[in-house]
Amino acid sequence: MDKMKVSYEVLLGLAAEMLLDEAVLKFRTDKLYAAIDTALASGDKDTFQRLTDELKSLHV
Template identity: 80%
Template sequence: MDKMKVSYEAMLGLVAEMVLDEAVLKYRTDRLYQAIDKALASGDKDTFHRLTDELKTLNA
């Protein structure tokens, strides 16, 4: 029974880590899209290219 409890706790830990990773990825992606929109609105080509490259890397 203890072995089963340890396995269950390990699985819960992995699921929690996956949920956290997904939340951080979504937050970072949303922030990048906001910054890209701002760069587009201001006509800042260098920042736009840098941010879109970062977004591509993040989604790869």
């Protein structure tokens, strides 16, 4: 029974880690989209390029 409890705890830990990773990814993506919009509105081509490259690297 202890072995099953350990397995369950490991799976629960992995699920929590995956949930946290997904939340961080969504937060960072949302921040990048907002910054990209700002760069577009101000006509800052270099910042736009840098931010879109960073966004692409998040989803590889």
